[in-house]
Amino acid sequence: MPLLGGVRPPIASLVVLLLVVAALTVVGLGDVHAERVPQAVLNGEQQIAADTALSVRTMIDVEASTVRRTAAAYPATSTSTPATTLKALTSARKAVLGSALLDSHTGKLLAAGGRPVPLAGVDAAGLTSGHGSIRPRLVTSGGTRQLLYFAKVTLPAQQEDANQDQYQAQSRTERQWLLVASEALPALTAYGDGRTAEVLDASGTALATAAHGTASPAAADSGLPASAARAAKGSGQDSDASGSLPGATTGGRRTVAGWAQVASATGPGDTDGLGLVVLTSRAVPLATATADYSRFALQAAGALAAIALLLGLLLHYSVQRPLLRLYLSADRLARGATEPGPAAWAELARPVPVHGFGELARIGRALESLRRQLLGEGGPQEFPARRGPGYRALAAVCAVLVAGWAVPMIFLLNRADTATAVPAPVLAAQQARTEIATSRIRQSFDQSYTDLSDVAASLPGRSRAAQTEALKRTLADHKRFRSLYLLDRSGGIALRVGDTPLRTLVHVPSGSGITTVNTSGRIPAIAAYAQVRAVKGKAPAAGVVLFGEIDVNTLNAGLARPKLGSVWVTDDHDRVLAASVGYRAFQALPDSGLTRLARATQGAPGTAGTATSAVLSSSSGPSVDAAAPLAQSGPTARLRWHVVTAEPAAALQLPAVQAEQRTMLAGILALTLSVACLGWLHVVVVRPLRSVALLVERLAGGDRRTVLHPVNHDEVGSVTRGLELMRQALAERGRAGRSGQAGFGHAGSGHAVGTSGFRRENTLQR
Incomplete structure (x- = not known):
């Protein structure tokens, strides 16, 4: 038989694959443990250190x-x-x-x-x-x-x-x-209550320290700075390496630390060779409850193994063994129908045993009828049109048995509680990282504004050609700008370099800052602008306000950070201006919960507002979300923009979430593999058997014209070939019988047909 044909491979594959899933369930769920400090907390501190180092x-x-x-x-x-x-x-x-x-x-x-x-x-x-x-x-x-x-x-x-x-x-x-x-070293800022941030040199000496709230310096745990320096030194060629370190335990709280190198992540840069390392640390409460999923894993795996063995025995005794016996019976009858002599009589003398149910039982009964017809002991036999359940029903029952184990695993068991699955330190880390991202975006806007103001201050008193050259040099030096242009007092563009402006709002603003210059379209246009002041005794510039449209693609590229999830920048109407994921300009946030979270950051009129965070549920599962106001001071102070982040809880190494994921994965694997194997069995065995059952019943009912073509080279195909040989033998005997009646006329039936034994011998000889 071919390797992938026949009845044995799908049944054996079903049993083996379900046992493999059972073993994976033990391995996957057995090593999920709720530790006193979850790995997600350590990972969060590592990412905070990496974000601070990037700043x-x-x-x-x-x-x-x-x-x-x-x-x-x-x-x-x-x-x-x-x-x-x-x-x-x-x-x-x-x-x-x-x-x-x-x-x-x-x-x-x-x-x-x-x-x-x-x-x-x-x-x-x-x-x-x-x-x-x-x-x-x-x-x-x-x-x-x-x-x-x-x-x-x-x-x-x-x-x-x-x-x-x-x-x-x-x-x-x-x-x-x-x-x-x-x-001096750049000013260091610590984000998140109780967190300390330090800049270390290559030897682990603190060069700058910042703390937020009631934080105590990491140097209180004297081993952390030295350990961070050694870890950074041991990172080798990985210039932007980072990691986490567990600290000392005091009074039910443990210090967790993260370190990251201050070095260029994209090749040689200005910070390479400085040997600076950022170390952040925070004391987090130890988890009081622990969870062990080993017992559940053993129980679930044992139940699936029992189902696999039950299905294997059920299919072996109801499908595989009856089909093999039927195959042997059909082969025996084919030999009896085609071979002459006493050996053929011996093959046809034994009745055909009827095994199983459904299609195999129907084929067995029809074969017995054909055996009797080959012996001349009976004529065509009609079979009832109404039939009982067949092997399709058996395959469905097998699928239901596996689904009875898989569906609870997918939808019911080990469900992570949204309210308790995410520890408070993880939620606080997401908020702190959002604040760091907000600060980085704000600094980018501030730098754009500063660069533009410097250029605006240099324009008066210069010729138009010199002003154009200054704008071109600025555009070449500052890749964040896509277009620079001067507006005259009527709002028209008096001088432009770079791409075609995206602006649709034609106005001459007062003051300077950051704003949007369109309210619709495919691309949001965020721009820095500065007044070009006239200088006494110098020739005026070509325009009165200098605009620099910021390339939104450059802004989007700077939003993405590892393990921070999706990041959006929204305006005062909660419309998206920039994002780390695909979006349409000025569309709403993808979830109403995120919109409410962004609005919750707004403070009283005239205040900047405060960052906030929450665990939100959606159709794709729980996520750890945070929002922070962009406006603090400087050119963005008048903007009521926000930065919103959302990290799926499934991406965090939380024991409850890991247990849910692996439980669901085990259920999906078991259901998918069982359906695949049962579908395979249906294609190579059940469906061909249904066709063969119809053909053999028609053959036993007297149909000698329909040729039976074997489709598969397996047990069912062998049965079909045997039936075709029997059809040919019966058709030839029918033709011979009609020829004999034409030659003897009405001489009497006794001359045409002798004794019963003579008929059997004459049939075998033919």
């Missing part, structure tokens, strides 16, 4: 880029002096603690300002010789750790006086200075 990395990258961009944009002339150049580059930057200007060839200090800058180990020639950007360095000055930012200042060529020998080698060549600016 620190972004601030360092932005500051380094700003220093370089300011130096590159400085309009140096051949008469610029080091002192005036240094003052122009650093006087407007409040974050700069100290600055210095070095000669790129000799390393000589040309000018200094503010606090002394530690220049030990600074190789001006080596730093300026390359074509790429110069990464910041972490140094110690006055007992504190600071960051040194570097930038190249290029001056045009000039003819120096012969007495100034230090410039003789540079005559008629372009000069280059090295700007060094020292700044």
